[in-house]
Amino acid sequence: MAISTAQEMEQPQNGNEFDIERAVIPSEYTADEVPAVAQPRQMHAEKLPQPDNVDSAHGLLSCSACTAYELGLCAAKRKKVAEADWPDDMPAFTSTVHTIPARRTICHPKEWSEFVPIICQGWAVSSIALPNGRRQILSFHLSGDFVSTTSLLQPTLGRTVEAITAVTCRRLKRSDLKAYLFAHPDLLEKFARTWIEERTQADQLALDLGRRTSEESIARLIMHLAERLVKRGTMNGATMEFPLRQRHIADATGLTPVHVNKVLGAFQRAGLIEIGSRSLTIVNEAELRRAADWR
């Protein structure tokens, strides 16, 4: 695993103090709902030095990996690029920024919304639930992720989206975004790449759920998250922020929390990983890779 930056972690519970507020909220954008940040059990404050693959001008660590940033839709980026570089018809997107406290639902599956949500900061999760309580997690959303590309065309998401940590979420008005993308085929194509990625992930998920052992699934989940965090430059050596509950892992892999616990215990006893205070360290990457049947 490539390690991109060193950074401060492990600053245990500083209560309600979140640096998430640093998220750029340009004055011309309405922040129509900023609920009080509430009881996170234990969160890592995100006082991170800027890795050099990221533009420090706007203060968002993960922008380099962000789809909206890449599409030129991010307010932070718009601020800093010369006006001349922007398409003339760059619309004034209606967009709002929300801060959602940990463990709160962000979208309901049948909720009608005019907006396309993007996760700017924090961890979120989307899932489908059955009436009888069984639940399948479809994906974890990290900073810079569209919640789902389908939201470009559908007012309803068909999934439940929940904040795991406190989350900063930007919402672009669908009609604006759609008009803009459809008018710019090159951007539309870039957007479509995100869709293809989503699809590839969905295929892999099916493969994992249908044809892998519990140990493989869990190891793969860890590898996958680590890989994504590396891309964002938010790994600290072999250690990553890991706000997931065992319940999340269970719902993502189709297992029970109890069984997840046993496998995780086995991994730790075998010296593959270490878990503690909402962080996870990959101790023996080679072995974990093997356990994950990783490429």
Add this chain to the structure above:
Amino acid sequence: MAISTAQEMEQPQNGNEFDIERAVIPSEYTADEVPAVAQPRQMHAEKLPQPDNVDSAHGLLSCSACTAYELGLCAAKRKKVAEADWPDDMPAFTSTVHTIPARRTICHPKEWSEFVPIICQGWAVSSIALPNGRRQILSFHLSGDFVSTTSLLQPTLGRTVEAITAVTCRRLKRSDLKAYLFAHPDLLEKFARTWIEERTQADQLALDLGRRTSEESIARLIMHLAERLVKRGTMNGATMEFPLRQRHIADATGLTPVHVNKVLGAFQRAGLIEIGSRSLTIVNEAELRRAADWR
């Protein structure tokens, strides 16, 4: 289950005689590969009366459900509509029609292709395989299905596509299709609906694989196929063509063929379904629905 048409089925093995050849292959289109139709074990000839929701002018039963037809990309449809109704810039798509014998591979996962494949007739399946032989089926393709909407933008499919029955497959040149769709936002949006459907299916697949019992999964697979066939008007009462091997069902549901056999046996003994000579009859729909935990 709504039953749309009555039709002839159960004409056991008439050897190599396939009505699939009726598929329209306009002379201006090259059929660059028409391998000899080979050893189907037992196939239902498709001498079907035209249901009234379908245009009988072009002889393809399922066109009404076909994405390409809807987009105006189907040669059959182009033939019969007044020229004036077509966009002026309707391109001369480079397109080929192939007939693939049963049980043959249509696309390899890493095969580079300039074309977007559409299944016109027959059953196909796409899957991912692991080096160790485990395999997950991602979807069954019936007549009128794009194999994957991702093929619009990606030269490589990332999946194996195989014919189950003999298959007629049209391939549209990607660059042509892409240019055309990007120039017609309304069509592009229609196309995107197909993508959304694919995505919804992928989500449901994950839910089924991760959170359902073997019986539910299998019952759901049957319900799902029946529903799709009804849309195409190819159900005969409660009976449908059913060319799947138990191996297919196993690979689609993440189970073993042996276990699938036992569940299927139980379903039949319980009077839910009947299976015979490559066809499946839903005997007790209400119960099957319940077993499938169907909406």
Add this chain to the structure above:
DNA sequence: CGGGTGGTTGATACTTATCAATGGCTGTGG
């Protein structure tokens, strides 16, 4: 007629779920 594929069945093993009990931690309210 013979070979191969696919369906069927029973015995057994393994993986994972379920149940139950315990203890730690965190946030809450007295």
Add this chain to the structure above:
DNA sequence: CCACAGCCATTGATAAGTATCAACCACCCG
């Protein structure tokens, strides 16, 4: 500040679900 409630992690005992193995049969095709 302390006690308590609730959530989460942990562990062991047991049960259920599904896989594996093996044998046999039926059928189709060459």
